[in-house]
Amino acid sequence: MLERTLRKDRTEVTFILPADIPPGPVSVVGDFNDWRPGVHTLTTREDGRRAVTVELPSESSHAFRYLAAGDYWFNDDTEGDLDGPNSRLHT
Structure with a gap:
């Protein structure tokens, strides 16, 4: 699931996943971080879900x-747009 917060000159996008699906650490990778794993790792929030915010x-x-x-790649099912094998988000 994605949450978007509009700011004056940017959009803050928060990537949100359940606490344990999939198990273990998860990072969001994309063209905004040169597809580098670990740059935007999701952390546990007070509500138990995991999230990371990217400007x-x-x-x-x-x-x-x-x-x-375990090198398990997956898309965000809440985003309807796909770009080949990838999810696509619009700010």
Whole structure:
């Protein structure tokens, strides 16, 4: 699930996953971080879910996926747009 917060010159996108699905550490990777795992690792929030917030330019489009332990790549099912094997978000 994604949450978007509009700011004056950017959009803050929060990537949110359940606490334990999939198990282990998860990071969001995409064209906004040169597809580097571990740059944006999700951390546990007070509500038990895991999340990370990334600042992106407003009115932009980005390909991304999640990477979990064991080299398990997966898309965000809440985002309807796909870009080949990747999820696509619009700010």
